[in-house]
Amino acid sequence: MSSIWVKAWMRTPKVNCGLCGRAACTGFARALVVGQLGLDDCPILGLLDYRNLRAELEAMINGDSTPRMGIAPELPEGGVLFTQPCKDTNDRVMAELSLHNGVEPGESMRFAVFDPRTLCDLMNCLQSQFDLVKCSRDLGYGRADVDEMNITVLQDGRINMRRVKNRDQVMNVFGKLERALVGATICNCCGCDLLSILSGCVEPVDGDRHTVYDAGTNMSIDEKRAQLPIRRADVELTLDENAEHALNLIRSLADHLESGMAQLLDGSIKLFRAASSEKARCSLVELITNPSLYGNETLLLKVLALVRVVYDALCGISELAEILTFTPKEAHDAILKFVSLAQSGELALQLEATDDQTHVLAYAHSLRLNRAVRLLQEWVR
Numbered sequence: 001m002s003s004i005w006v007k008a009w010m011r012t013p014k015v016n017c018g019l020c021g022r023a024a025c026t027g028f029a030r031a032l033v034v035g036q037l038g039l040d041d042c043p044i045l046g047l048l049d050y051r052n053l054r055a056e057l058e059a060m061i062n063g064d065s066t067p068r069m070g071i072a073p074e075l076p077e078g079g080v081l082f083t084q085p086c087k088d089t090n091d092r093v094m095a096e097l098s099l100h101n102g103v104e105p106g107e108s109m110r111f112a113v114f115d116p117r118t119l120c121d122l123m124n125c126l127q128s129q130f131d132l133v134k135c136s137r138d139l140g141y142g143r144a145d146v147d148e149m150n151i152t153v154l155q156d157g158r159i160n161m162r163r164v165k166n167r168d169q170v171m172n173v174f175g176k177l178e179r180a181l182v183g184a185t186i187c188n189c190c191g192c193d194l195l196s197i198l199s200g201c202v203e204p205v206d207g208d209r210h211t212v213y214d215a216g217t218n219m220s221i222d223e224k225r226a227q228l229p230i231r232r233a234d235v236e237l238t239l240d241e242n243a244e245h246a247l248n249l250i251r252s253l254a255d256h257l258e259s260g261m262a263q264l265l266d267g268s269i270k271l272f273r274a275a276s277s278e279k280a281r282c283s284l285v286e287l288i289t290n291p292s293l294y295g296n297e298t299l300l301l302k303v304l305a306l307v308r309v310v311y312d313a314l315c316g317i318s319e320l321a322e323i324l325t326f327t328p329k330e331a332h333d334a335i336l337k338f339v340s341l342a343q344s345g346e347l348a349l350q351l352e353a354t355d356d357q358t359h360v361l362a363y364a365h366s367l368r369l370n371r372a373v374r375l376l377q378e379w380v381r
């Protein structure tokens with residue numbers, strides 16, 4: 001059964017425009033459920049075609065559906081809750097571990113540890129390291145098998161291992177899993193996942209500090225680096241040849257974005273398919289889990305955040321192409337003005353009041369382009 005967070009997200013517009021103050025509709029859904037944001041904070045939900053979604057969300061938040069996450073538990077040393085011999089053999093051990101999401105023990109937790117969709121995106125990049133990887137985007141539940149070993153990842157941050165050779169292997173595998181999945185941890189301050197925050201798209205709520213900066217059990221986020229712009233030169237200097245493949249893939253995504261915007265503006269676009277970001281994403285996850293690069297997790301996670309923003313912008317181009325296809329020619333100029341401003345990174349995060357659905361949606365999707373362009377401008381400096 002889907003969690004309340006997933007049910008709320010499924011009733012959002014799924015545009016990821018940022019007009020509500022969150023980078024993605026997943027963050028909006030979580031903030032809405034706990035009362036940090038209201039339905040009026042999403043201008044798209046005020047449109048006629050979205051009134052059914054708004055009504056369903058209103059029913060959810062007015063009902064007795066607010067989750068009670070409880071209190072953050074004590075953090076065991078190394079994240080290991082327990083290890084003991086397997087029940088069917090003394091030659092293998094079983095273990096339960098916990099990935100720290102930055103909420104200090106004893107403090108109230110608003111949200112679960114993992115964002116289910118981000119968790120599955122990252123888990124699927126571990127296919128080369130395991131025989132079998134499965135993940136449920138509804139439940140936030142993942143499974144990975146290799147040889148005799150079985151691993152389950154739960155939305156509350158627990159990682160269970162069965163039939164592991166010894167404690168050393170437990171810690172080795174946990175170290176890789178933690179680095180691969182920490183980007184999916186949710187900030188207790190704003191309800192956004194770590195990758196959204198590292199892309200610079202989310203401000204702390206009420207002046208608080210992002211708690212997810214303290215995420216990690218056997219690794220840590222470099223908060224100073226996390227707040228700096230994402231720049232290619234830093235990656236090249238730090239990682240040398242290790243980063244070449246991932247950087248080339250990012251360049252390809254950026255070129256695809258530039259081409260898509262140009263096609264929108266010159267009227268040549270008919271059908272636009274967003275290039276997959278999976279290769280770039282998984283190349284970066286592979287680097288993050290490489291023991292020789294431990295210590296560079298924050299830098300690599302920031303690049304991973306950039307990849308996601310650019311891919312989201314490519315999806316925005318697809319939506320804009322469809323809007324232009326079904327919009328009268330006389331209304332194209334207003335839409336293309338948004339795209340033109342986004343192409344230079346100059347589109348303001350402020351929508352003038354209007355009930356014109358096409359206008360609002362075109363502006364929202366153009367903001368996806370604008371966000372990616374701004375990050376790429378910093379990237380090449």
